Amino acid sequence: MFRPTMLACAFVALSASVSQAQEIEADPSPHGVVAIGAGVAPDFDGSKDVRVLPAILADIRWRGVNVQVGGQGLRADIVSNSRLAFGPVIGVRLPRDDADGRMGLLPEIDTAIEAGAFVGYRFGGNEGGQGALETELSVVQDVSGAHDGLLATARVSYFAIRSDTFSLSLDARTTWVNQDYARTYFGVTPAEAVASGLAAYRPGSGIRDVGMSLTAGYWFSPRIGVMGAVGANYLVGDFADSPITDEGRRWQPMGALTVTYRF
Template identity: 65%
Template sequence: MRVALPILLAGGAVLSSTSANAQSAPPDNGPHGIVAIGAGVVPEYDGAEDLRAIPFVQADLHWGDINLEIRGLRVRADLASDPRLSIGPVIGARLPRSDVDGAVGLLPEIDTAIEAGGFIGYRFGGDESGQGSLAMELSVVHDVSGVHDGLLATASASYAAVRRDDFFLSLDAQTTWVNQDYARTYFGVTPADSAASGLAAYSPGSGIKDVGVGVTAGYWFSERFGVTGRVGANYLVGDIADSPVTEDGRRWQPSGGLSIAYRF
C-alpha cells in the first residue's frame, strides 16, 4: 500500500521510474507525461490468502512545476520545483472488505475509506538519465472518512538500476507503520465478533504492519508506446501477523500488474 486499489505499486514508484525517459517538455512547458492502463492482481483484503483481479491505472502528468501522479485509487501532487526533492499532498481510497468467504466473512464488513495526508522525498546520486539514483520517501496519511480513523506512515526506497531510452528497471523496498485504530479495524476481533465467526478475540496495538520489496520494469516499443510491469510482495509482521485474520489467510501478500503505456 497498500493499501487500496491497493497501491499495487509500493512506494508509488512505477511510472515515476520512467520519468527520466519520458517525453521532453514542450517549449511552452505545457502538459506532458505518461499514462498506463492494464490489469493486476492483489490480495482480496489485508491478510487474505486469495487474490483478486483489479484494473491497473497509472499516470505521471507534468505541467509547469507541478507533477500529478495517479496510482490506482491514490492521487498526489508533487509541488517542489527542485528535480531531486518531492513534496506535496496525497489522497486515496482503501477498498472495502465485503463479500468475503470463510470466517473473516462473518466479521463486520468494512466500508471504503478515504485517506489524505502528505509525502516528502529526495533523490540521491544518479547520472543524467537517473541511472544509479536512490530515492527515499516518507508518506503519512490519515482516514478522513470515519471508517477506521487510523494513521499510516510508509517509508520507502527505490533504486534506479537501469535507465535507457528503451528500457528501465527499478528495485524498491518499503515498510508501513499503523496506529491502533487502523490495526483494530482491519485485524482486530471483538468478543462479539469472535462468537459470530469462531475466530479468537484479538486486540492489536500500533506498530510496524509489514515490510515489502518489488521490481518494476518497462520497455518502450517506440517513442510513444511501451509496456510496464511490476511484481512485489509484502510480509505482515508484529501484531498484524499474529491476528486471527492473518492466520486465516497468510502473511505473504503478493501483487503484480502489467500495463500498456503511452507518453506525450
C-alpha cells in the same frame, strides 16, 4: 507515494517508474506518461485471495507541477525540483466485504478515504536517472470514518537501469500503522469472536509489513511501451499473529502489467 493497501506493491513501484521515465522538458505544455492495464492484489490486508483490478496510471507535468494518478489515489508534487518532491496525497482503500468462511461472519469494513502528504528526495544518478536512489515518506489519515487510522510508509527505490528503451528499478518499503487502523483490519472483538469462531484479538500500533518489488519497462518507440511490476509485502509483529492473518497468509503478493504512452 499514496499506498492503498490493496495495491501497495504493484502500483507504487509502477508509478515511481512512470515518474522517472518522463523527460524534463522546457516546453510549457503538459507532457508525461499514461499507462493502462491490469493488476492483481490481495482482497484485503491478510487475505489469501487476490482480486483483479484495472491499472490506470498517469504522471503529467505542467508548469513545474507533477500530478500523478494510480492505485486508487492521486498526488501532486508541487516542488519544481528534480531532486526534492513534496505535496498532498489522497487515496481510496477498498472495502473488506464478501469475504469467505469465518471472515465473512465479521462486520464488513467500508471504503476508506485517506489524505495526507509525502516528501521525497533523490540521491545520485546520471543525467538520465540511472543509478539514482530515491527515498520517500508518506503519511495519511483516514478522513471518512472507515477506520480513523493513521499510516506512515517509508520507501527506498533504486533505479538500476534507465536507457532510451529499457528501465529496471527495485523498491523496498515498510508501513507503520496506529492502533485504530490495526484493530479495524486485524482485530477481533469478543462479540465478533463469538459470531465468527475466531479468537478475540486486540493488536496495537506498530510496523504492519515490509515489502519489496521489481519494476521493468520497455519502450518500442519514443511513444509506446510496456511496463510491469511484481512484488510482495510480508506481515510482521501483531499483524502476523492476528486471527485474520491465520485465516489468510502473511505473504501478500501483488503485480501489474500495463501499456504505456508518452507525450
